Amino acid sequence: MPTPPIVVMGVSGCGKSTVGAALAAALHVDFEDGDDLHPPSNVAKMAAGQPLDDADRAPWLDAVGTWLGEHRSGGVIACSALKRTYRDVLRAHATDAAFLYLDCDADLIEQRVSHRPGHFMPASLVASQLATLEPLQADEAGAAISGNLPVDAIVGCFLTALDDVVLKKRAAGAEPNARPSP
Secondary structure (H helix, E strand, O other): OOOOEEEEEOOOOOOHHHHHHHHHHHHOOEEEEHHHHOOHHHHHHHHOOOOOOHHHHHHHHHHHHHHHHOOOOOEEEEOOOOOHHHHHHHHHHOOOOEEEEEEOOHHHHHHHHHOOOOOOOOHHHHHHHHHHOOOOOOOOOEEEEEOOOOHHHHHHHHHHHHHHHHHHHHHOOOOEOOOEOO
């Protein structure tokens, strides 16, 4: 089956970039780290320890959505996609997008972020991301998988879940693009 565009989502430090790159390699599709699409003003704000608001995120989400729309036949992007409304913006660009939500323990996330060299996101902002987070809902195409698992296990679990999502949408009569839309 063709691969839909995939968003690896979750709070900073959950492993989005690492898992996203591994998933893209397993699928033989392009990978993009959504952090690289942030405008300089967002990077500066986060580096200063200030959380982004919805207005700050809007141009970034559009850039991520544009990337997804350009990868309708397969691609993986790491993007926090913390709220359903953010995921709705992404789906407006790529209706068939699927999501891999990396669900991690808050202590593990803070430990990872505090030991991550050279990244603009300080550990002090983890709490604001956790407060903003709205996990995937039952009607959203994708799966929640523990970010505490080894990367290969996460990728394997998601690929199995992705096939289930595609088959479920196909059985429901959804019109496919690359894969059925959520």
